[in-house]
Amino acid sequence: MGLFDFFRRPPTRAAFAQIILRQIAQHQLAPDCRYDSEQFRIVAAGVDGIIFNLDNAYRDYCAAPRQQRAAVVQQYLSIYSSPGMPSSFAEARASLMPVLRSRQQGDHLRLLAQAEPQRAAFVTASQDFSEDMVIMLAYDTQTNMATIGQASLTQWGVTFEQALAAAMDNLRDRTAQRFVAMGNGLLMGDWNDAYDSSRLLLPDLLYRACQGGEPLVMVPTRGRLLLASSNNAAAQLSMLALAEQLARDEGRHVSSAMYGVRQGKVVACQPADAGVAAALRRHRTIIGADLYNQQKLEWERLNASTGEDVFVATCLLIERQSGERVVSVSSWARDVHTLLPRTDVVAIELYDEHGERSGNKMLAWDDAQAIDGGLMEQIDCYPVRYRVRASPDPQSLAAVPACEI
Structure with a gap:
């Protein structure tokens, strides 16, 4: 590696945090800020102090050309100088926008509130949209986009539905038909205003852009909307490949589902083509495995803060057929208090007559859940986990056929 390659390299996570701290101090944006290296965030003093999660900022900083990195930092630092939420709905109405977010965001905030009870909890306002996604509301300004909590709606004296109706009007007003062709019949939204994924809520727009057949749409990340025709399997496969790349490169996950329009309503759906469905x-x-393993880290931080002795199981992936098929696997250990992810296969520990471990038995999830009914207790979280405190008895386990991965 040459000298210039060294200087072009992005900073480490710790070095980036120091860049942010220096900027905060230099511009006197917030008092007594500290770097929380374990959770990669900047925390301001006080129960109402701003928490600046650095993951997205660091990703954008590293991806930006060197001459644009200072602007990236300043854009993110606007959270410290943005105006507060308006005191009335009339003031806020013109700046409301709908946003689609992963259900994991709400679960993250819930676990954070449990791990840090001394801090004021932020109660989100949202509406279910699909299995893995919710609709939320944002207050949009020139410098910042702030998520609206339930406290603001209560202060304004409006319901979530009333505020969402106003936000949808604003979204329609800001939406011309802007798509760019990505090849193979795949289209991608080209608004680049942080609300590309929100346009999933506009079925008329999707129909107008669709090139024959019914529109099929994915919103893998916050700033992306991908669209293909139900008549074009090649476009759908390209859409999935790009969705996977965007999720890996951009972060800010929203949904892994595919959506279509049924009776004028956007809903999650399955593609008709068998290859696309696979x-x-x-x-x-x-x-799903990535979400589970992010959740595992958050549960482990919570358990460390509360002292609860519980094992948070990992979601493992096994590839088959040269990567065309991926199977998720979790491990159910003997008599260990465990939070199990819902996986395709559960590996249950086996023991011989002397109590020595003799291997694992692989069971399909439904078969594992049916053993000795009641051993699995579903936990209210996303992605869903199941609490197990005991192992199946050997007779019940022996009666269930093993599955092949």
Whole structure:
């Protein structure tokens, strides 16, 4: 590596955090800020102090050309100088926008509130949209986009539905038909205003852009909307490949599902083509494993803060058929208090008559869940986990056929 290559390299996570701290101090944006290296964030003093999660900022900083990195930092630092939420709905109405977010965001905030009870909890306002996604509201300004909490709606004296109706009007007003061709009949939204994924909520727009057949859409990340025709399997496969790349490169995950329009309503759907359906299952399994393993880190931080002795199981992936098929696997250890992810296969520990471990038995999820009914307790979280405190008895386990991965 040459000298110039060294200077072009992006900073480490710790070095980036120091860049942010120096900027905060230099511009006196917030008092007594500290770097939390474990969770990669900047925390301001006080129960109402701003928490600046650095993951997205660091990703954008490293991806930007060197001459644009200072602007990236300044854009993110606007959270410290943005105006507060308006005191009335009339003031806020023109700046409301709908946003689509992964259900994981709400679960992250819930776990954070449990791990840090001394800090004021932020209660989100949202509406279910699909299995893995919710609709939320944002207050949009020239410098910042702030998520609206339930406290603001209560102060304004409006329901979520009333505020969403106003936000949808604003979204329509800001939406001309802007798509760019990506090849093979695949289209991608080209608004680049942080609300590309929100246009999934506009079925008329999707129909106008679709090139024959019914529109099929994915919103893998916050700033992306991908569209293909139900008549074009090649475009759908290209859509899945690009969705996987965007999820890996951009972060800010929103949804791994594919959506269509049924009776004027946008809903999650399954593609008709068998090859596309298999590719979608593979994509969702990979994204699901990543979400589970992010969740595992958050649960482990919570357990460390509360002292709870519970094992948070990992979601493992096994590839078959040269990567065309991916199977998720979790491990159910003997008599260990465990939080299990819902996986395709569960590996249950086996022991011989002397109590020595003799291997694992692989069971399909439904078969594992049916053993000795009641051993699995579903936990209210996303992605869903199941609490197990005991192992199946050997007789019940022996009666269930093993599955092949």
